[in-house]
Amino acid sequence: MLNKYARAAVTTLFSPLARLLLRLGVGPDAVTIVGTLGVCLSALLLYPRGELFWGTIAVTVFVFSDTLDGIMARAQGRSGPWGAFLDSCLDRFGDAAVFGGLVVWFARGGDSELTAGLALLCLVLGGIVPYIRAKAEGVGMTAAVGIAERSDRLVAVLVTTGFVGLGLPTEVLTVVLALLALASAVTIGQRMATVRRQVLAAAADRP
Numbered sequence: 178m179l180n181k182y183a184r185a186a187v188t189t190l191f192s193p194l195a196r197l198l199l200r201l202g203v204g205p206d207a208v209t210i211v212g213t214l215g216v217c218l219s220a221l222l223l224y225p226r227g228e229l230f231w232g233t234i235a236v237t238v239f240v241f242s243d244t245l246d247g248i249m250a251r252a253q254g255r256s257g258p259w260g261a262f263l264d265s266c267l268d269r270f271g272d273a274a275v276f277g278g279l280v281v282w283f284a285r286g287g288d289s290e291l292t293a294g295l296a297l298l299c300l301v302l303g304g305i306v307p308y309i310r311a312k313a314e315g316v317g318m319t320a321a322v323g324i325a326e327r328s329d330r331l332v333a334v335l336v337t338t339g340f341v342g343l344g345l346p347t348e349v350l351t352v353v354l355a356l357l358a359l360a361s362a363v364t365i366g367q368r369m370a371t372v373r374r375q376v377l378a379a380a381a382d383r384p
């Protein structure tokens with residue numbers, strides 16, 4: 178949803194920084210790689226120590242590299258299959274680190290097995306959602322739909338984790354993770370139904 182409604186605003190916000198980096202000789206692949214490393218290190222070093230607020234701030238700073246790299250590639254007129262492949266693959270590391278860091282914290286010092294379990298469920302379902310899209314595109318279909326795309330999942334988990342780090346009860350995050358798991362499961366259903374419709378339509382069109 179955010180991908181649809183917020184992308185234009187976020188693109189306007191980050192375009193000056195994208196142009197500056199290009200002028201300095203920094204390429205989109207470097208931004209993709211450094212951004213992913215930043216997300217992974219921030220989430221895996223800070224969340225397991227219970228640094229939920231500062232972990233979220235650090236992850237947020239780096240996660241916007243995923244918006245920046247695409248803007249830079251398009252500005253250069255060099256968006257291509259390698260960049261799309263690299264971007265998608267590295268997104269999976271970032272997502273795993275964010276939810277994985279929460280799993281480790283809540284299974285240990287955070288002392289909430291339910292929250293840890295729900296974070297693990299979000300990690301698993303949040304891996305299946307983009308897999309369906311990638312597999313659909315591999316067989317010539319599209320599946321870029323759903324109520325919980327990556328930016329939606331990240332905003333939900335980061336905003337809530339940040340506020341829990343500031344003192345909001347953990348139970349709020351537990352509820353948000355439960356809703357996020359549900360929304361991810363719905364997205365899986367939406368994507369599978371979309372692909373099924375395309376397959377049936379293609380079969381009906383065949384003589």
Ligand SMILES: CCCCCCCC/C=C\CCCCCCCC(=O)OC[C@H](COP(=O)(O)O[C@@H]1[C@H](O)[C@H](OP(=O)(O)O)[C@@H](O)[C@H](O)[C@H]1O)OC(=O)CCCCCCC/C=C\CCCCCCCC
Pocket residue numbers: 179180183184187233234237238240241243244247264265268303306307308310311325326327328331332335336339340343
């Ligand atoms: C007091 C509490 C403090 C808490 C502070 C925390 C605040 C946190 C607030 C917001 C965090 C926002 C994080 C969102 C970042 C989104 C980054 C992102 O995902 O950008 C990429 C995305 C397009 O994705 P891609 O095409 O590159 O990737 C695709 C995606 O991975 C697909 O996955 P799927 O959807 O299928 O699961 C894959 O299938 C596909 O292969 C892959 O290519 O870009 C966008 O979506 C653009 C829109 C982003 C909208 C972000 C909204 C942010 C909301 C508020 C902005 C506030 C600005 C503040 C700036 C602060 C800077 C430090």
Ligand SMILES: Nc1ccn([C@@H]2O[C@H](COP(=O)(O)O)[C@@H](O)[C@H]2O)c(=O)n1
Pocket residue numbers: 205206207209243244245246247248250251255256257258259260261262263264
């Ligand atoms: N290193 C990169 C990263 C991305 N791209 C291109 O941008 C598209 C993704 O754009 P986002 O705004 O969603 O990040 C991706 O499909 C590539 O075409 C690139 O070329 N190099």
Ligand SMILES: [Mg+2]
Pocket residue numbers: 242243244245246247264
């Ligand atoms: Mg990107």
Ligand SMILES: [Mg+2]
Pocket residue numbers: 243264265268
């Ligand atoms: Mg991406």
